[in-house]
Amino acid sequence: MTTGAAGPGRGVEVRLDDLQRRYGNATALAGLTLTLAPGELVALLGPSGCGKTTALRLLAGLEEPDSGRVVVDGVDVTNVPANRRDIGMVFQAYSLFPHMSAMRNVEFGMQLHDVGPAERRKRAGDMLELVGLSAHAHKYAHQMSGGQQQRVALARALAIEPKVLLLDEPLSALDAKVRSRLRDEIRRVQLEVGTTTLFVTHDQEEALAIADRVGVMNAGRLEQLGPPTTIYSRPATPFVAEFVGLTNRLAGVVKDGEVDVRGARLPLVKPDTPNGPAIALVRPEAVSLVVDGDMVPGPLIGTVIATAFLGATSRITVDMGDGTVLAQMPTSEAGALSAGTRVRLALRKDPVLIARDESKPTEA
Amino acid sequence: MTRSRRFKLQLFRITIFIVLGAFFLVPIGAMLEFSTRGNAINAPRNLDAWKNIVQTPDLVSAITASLELAVITCLAMLVLLLPTMVWVRLRFPQLNRAIEFICLIPLTVPAIALVVGMVPIYRWININLSDSILTLAFAYLILVLPYSYRALDAGLSAIDLKTLSEAARSLGARWGTVMLRVVVPNMSSAILNASLISVALVLGEFTFANLLAYENLQVAINYVSLVDAGTSIAVAVAALLFAFALLMILSFVGRPPVPVAKAEDADFELGKTVSLSGGLVGRAR
Numbered sequence: 001m002t003t004g005a006a007g008p009g010r011g012v013e014v015r016l017d018d019l020q021r022r023y024g025n026a027t028a029l030a031g032l033t034l035t036l037a038p039g040e041l042v043a044l045l046g047p048s049g050c051g052k053t054t055a056l057r058l059l060a061g062l063e064e065p066d067s068g069r070v071v072v073d074g075v076d077v078t079n080v081p082a083n084r085r086d087i088g089m090v091f092q093a094y095s096l097f098p099h100m101s102a103m104r105n106v107e108f109g110m111q112l113h114d115v116g117p118a119e120r121r122k123r124a125g126d127m128l129e130l131v132g133l134s135a136h137a138h139k140y141a142h143q144m145s146g147g148q149q150q151r152v153a154l155a156r157a158l159a160i161e162p163k164v165l166l167l168d169e170p171l172s173a174l175d176a177k178v179r180s181r182l183r184d185e186i187r188r189v190q191l192e193v194g195t196t197t198l199f200v201t202h203d204q205e206e207a208l209a210i211a212d213r214v215g216v217m218n219a220g221r222l223e224q225l226g227p228p229t230t231i232y233s234r235p236a237t238p239f240v241a242e243f244v245g246l247t248n249r250l251a252g253v254v255k256d257g258e259v260d261v262r263g264a265r266l267p268l269v270k271p272d273t274p275n276g277p278a279i280a281l282v283r284p285e286a287v288s289l290v291v292d293g294d295m296v297p298g299p300l301i302g303t304v305i306a307t308a309f310l311g312a313t314s315r316i317t318v319d320m321g322d323g324t325v326l327a328q329m330p331t332s333e334a335g336a337l338s339a340g341t342r343v344r345l346a347l348r349k350d351p352v353l354i355a356r357d358e359s360k361p362t363e364a
Numbered sequence: 365m366t367r368s369r370r371f372k373l374q375l376f377r378i379t380i381f382i383v384l385g386a387f388f389l390v391p392i393g394a395m396l397e398f399s400t401r402g403n404a405i406n407a408p409r410n411l412d413a414w415k416n417i418v419q420t421p422d423l424v425s426a427i428t429a430s431l432e433l434a435v436i437t438c439l440a441m442l443v444l445l446l447p448t449m450v451w452v453r454l455r456f457p458q459l460n461r462a463i464e465f466i467c468l469i470p471l472t473v474p475a476i477a478l479v480v481g482m483v484p485i486y487r488w489i490n491i492n493l494s495d496s497i498l499t500l501a502f503a504y505l506i507l508v509l510p511y512s513y514r515a516l517d518a519g520l521s522a523i524d525l526k527t528l529s530e531a532a533r534s535l536g537a538r539w540g541t542v543m544l545r546v547v548v549p550n551m552s553s554a555i556l557n558a559s560l561i562s563v564a565l566v567l568g569e570f571t572f573a574n575l576l577a578y579e580n581l582q583v584a585i586n587y588v589s590l591v592d593a594g595t596s597i598a599v600a601v602a603a604l605l606f607a608f609a610l611l612m613i614l615s616f617v618g619r620p621p622v623p624v625a626k627a628e629d630a631d632f633e634l635g636k637t638v639s640l641s642g643g644l645v646g647r648a649r
Contacts, residue, residue, distance in 0.1 A: 062530055082533040093524055095531040099549040108545075109535030153531075160535060 011039030011196040012073035012163045014059070019068035021054050028054040030220035031068070036164075041190055041197040042225075043211035045204055047243065051220040052200045056166050059198060061085045072163055083112075088157030088195070092169040094149045096141040102128065102152045103137040109160040127155035130189055147178040154186065158193055165190065165197040171206060183210055204244050208232060216240045234269075238355045241281045246315075248282045248325050249355060259352060262299035262345070269351045279355035284315060284328035286348040295342045304341045307334060318343060392604060399598040413594035414602075423599060426584030429497045433580065434566040436501040438559045441512050444505070446555070449516055450547055453525055467513035470506050475571040478506070486576050497578045504566050511565065512558035519554020523547075564607055 014036040021029040029051045036042050044052040057063045059070055061082035070078045077085055088109075096105050106124040115123070128134050131151040141149055150170050157165060167186065171179045187210040190197050201207050207214045208228040215225040216239070224236040235241035252261035257271035259280050266280065295301055302318040302325065314334035316327045325345060337343065399413045417423055445467075452459050470478065482503055489499050525547070532546045548555065570582035579587075581603065589596035 060530075060534055062533070082530070083536050083538055085534075086536075087534060089531065089534040091527050091531060093527040095524070095527045097528065097532075097546055097550070098523070108532075112536040112541065156531075156535070166534075 010161070010194045011037075013038050013071075014073075014164055014196050014198070015069075015071040016055065016059065017069040017071060019055065019058055019065045019070070021051075021058060021063065021065050027220045029058070029065070032217075032220070032222055034215060034222060034225065036196050036198060039194045039196055040212045041187070041199060041210060043199040043201060043207035043214045044217055045201060045207040045214055045244070046217035048202060050217040052202075052217050053168060054220075055217075056168055056198055056200045059164065060087050060089055060166055086160070086162050087164045087166060088160060088162035089166040089168065090150065090153045090157050090170040092172055094141065094146065094173070095153055096144075096149050096156075098141050101138045101140055102133060102144070102155075105141075105152055106156045106159045109156060113160055123159060124155075127159045128152070130158070130192070131155045131185070145178075146174050147182055150174065150182060151185070154189065158189070158195065162195060165195045167197065167199040169201055172201070172203070179206075180209075186210065208244070216243060218243070235353060238281060238353050241353045242355070246284050246326060246328075248284060248287065250280045250282055250325070252278055252280045254278045254354065259354065261347060264300065264345075264347045266347060266349060267351045269353050273354050281353045281355055282347060283350075284326040285313075286350050286352075287325060287327040288329060288346045288348070289316060289318065289327050289337060289343040290346050291336065291341060291343055295344070300345045302343060302345065304337050304339055304343055306339060307337060318345065320345075392601065395597050395601045399594050399601060401594070413592070413598040416592065416595040417599055417602065420588065420595065422579065423584050423588060423595075426579050426581050427599075429579070430567055430581035432498060433501055433504060434563040436498060437504040437508060437566050438562045440501060440505050441508055441558065441562050442555065445509075445512060445516055445558075446548075447543065449513075449520060450525065450529075450543065453520060454529060464513065464517070467509045469510075471510040475507075476575070478503075479572055479575045482572075483576065497573075497580065500573060500576070500578055500580065503572050503576070504562075504569065507569065507572070508562040508565050511561040515554055515558035515561060516551070519551035519557075522554070523550050560610060563610065567603060567607065 016032055016034045019029050019032045021027075032051065032055055034042070034055070044055060046052045054063065058065050061070075061077070061080060065078065068078075069076055072085070072087075096102070097108065100108065103121075103124055106127050107120050110120045110123060125134065125137070128137050131154055133148060133151055133155070136144060136148060136152075139148075141152075144152070150173075153170070170186070171182055174182065183206055186199075190210075199207070199211060208231070211228060213225060214228050214231045216223045216231060218239045224231060224240045226236075231240060231244055235244060241247055250261045252259045252266075254260075254268070254273050254275050254277075256275070257268055257273075258265045259268055259273075259278060261280050261282070266282075289304075302320040304316055305319045305324070306317040308315040308317075309331065310328075312331060313328050314331045316329070316334060316337055318325045318327060327345070400409050400411060401407055448463065452463055486499070486503075489502075493499065528546050528550070529542045532542045537545070567581060569580065570586070573580040573583050574586070581599070585596045585599050585603075588599065
């Protein structure tokens with residue numbers, strides 16, 4: 001899905017065109033090009049320092065790019081100051097004005113946009129209702145919890161009916177339970193108002209859960225942009241494979257478009273990989289464990305050393321003698337695999353990626 | 365806490381309170397007593413000295429001048445320091461140290477040395493610009509820099525200036541709006557502290573005015589004391605009481621707008637009392 005279909009169609013197209021930004025000698029953005037479809041929610045995901053926050057700040061106008069363009073709704077806003085860009089923003093740090101009540105916070109932006117008092121109060125009330133905080137309209141920031149403050153911040157950002165909504169890790173200061181609830185709420189509100197949204201996070205679960213498309217960034221570049229399912233199941237680069245989800249690094253040998261891992265031959269995502277020793281990246285869920293009578297010691301035979309119950313699935317750590325391998329399987333099937341059980345690995349014949357460097361595999 | 369410990373603590377507090385209270389109140393009481401007695405040893409109590417304050421034209425003009433100087437210095441200090449400090453914090457944080465150093469310099473230079481340096485400047489000002497006593501505000505601005513810088517610095521440190529100003533900017537606020545509607549209201553107590561210190565310093569200043577040959581309040585008190593000790597003491601008491609009144613008013617004005625209730629997760633504490641390090645100014649709570 002490349003467009004957030006729902007919503008009253010208020011979304012506009014946003015284009016980041018070859019944005020570059022350096023801080024001294026450090027490159028924060030090395031040419032980022034990204035187009036957000038009207039109403040779409042795109043999450044930028046990456047480790048700290050990958051340039052995702054810089055991208056968002058350039059779009060907000062809080063910083064200026066060294067080169068490149070920012071185009072919102074067909075208008076080049078690269079040189080427009082932040083206060084005239086019509087962009088709503090929710091920050092990582094709590095950003096409510098401490099001397100104003102929630103209601104006045106939400107009204108603040110509308111006041112600056114010359115919305116009349118009656119209309120302002122009505123819309124602020126609607127916005128607070130949208131985020132479920134009508135009962136707290138007259139509270140001050142210090143009287144609200146972190147989650148409530150971020151919801152008011154969201155209402156405040158949306159109250160000016162911005163062309164674009166920017167979310168700069170708005171959930172990272174909250175505890176886990178509030179985080180997942182608020183995450184879903186942000187998505188609900190975003191679909192309801194239909195505003196084109198850029199969401200920056202280092203939390204892959206967050207990004208995969210609510211975004212229409214996820215952009216994985218590394219060292220100032222966009223490594224891969226695609227729907228969450230594609231990012232997870234068909235990572236385009238070794239970095240994406242290793243950053244998103246868990247990955248086993250297994251030693252193998254590439255030969256004629258396949259890789260031989262412990263005697264199992266797996267297809268390659270890039271069949272033109274040159275022959276020779278390599279590290280294959282294999283997802284834990286592509287590893288299954290078989291218990292049968294024939295446990296003659298061999299390269300695929302190992303011993304379970306730990307099982308972690310994750311709810312519907314379980315993660316099992318297998319000692320292969322020369323390293324460990326992670327396997328993930330439905331809990332119902334993992335029941336019999338207690339520590340000490342001898343198992344045989346079976347690798348699913350999904351195309352695998354080869355790690356970009358020859359550093360140590362997890363099993364070495 | 366056990367009962368006896370609480371009792372001891374309470375006793376300690378009361379003792380400190382009485383000792384400090386006596387330390388401040390005894391001299392003021394003695395001054396009041398002195399200023400309401402006539403010159404003879406067993407003269408009847410009267411308010412002649414106090415009446416003399418308003419009947420001495422030199423004194424009245426000196427009081428007016430000092431009050432005007434206090435207001436001008438205070439406003440100039442705020443207009444100069446506040447935007448500069450905000451701007452430096454947001455745009456050039458690496459300059460923070462340099463600004464702090466510059467602002468603290470007047471503290472390390474004795475007043476007498478400062479004045480000697482300023483004499484030629486003031487001679488030039490007198491000839492070319494104005495010989496009004498209000499030109500002293502320039503020298504006083506330098507004098508109050510270290511104290512007001514410290515007070516404002518504490519206030520700025522207590523708020524998340526970057527996030528608040530960026531939030532306001534993204535909502536459509538120009539820089540002026542950010543300053544007046546977001547920064548100033550959130551550091552009102554720091555601004556009040558800085559202003560109070562400036563006012564107190566200017567009202568109590570003697571060296572600059574005396575050596576530059578201007579007659580401000582303290583210089584006038586000094587002159588009057590030569591001819592009429594009672595009146596000079598009465599003015600001094602009045603000035604002290606004025607400063608106390610100011611302190612009380614400011615401490616009430618600077619309170620947060622709502623009673624502070626505890627938030628669910630108390631990770632964000634506001635309405636903190638901002639006071640000057642070294643305890644020059646405390647907030648009466």
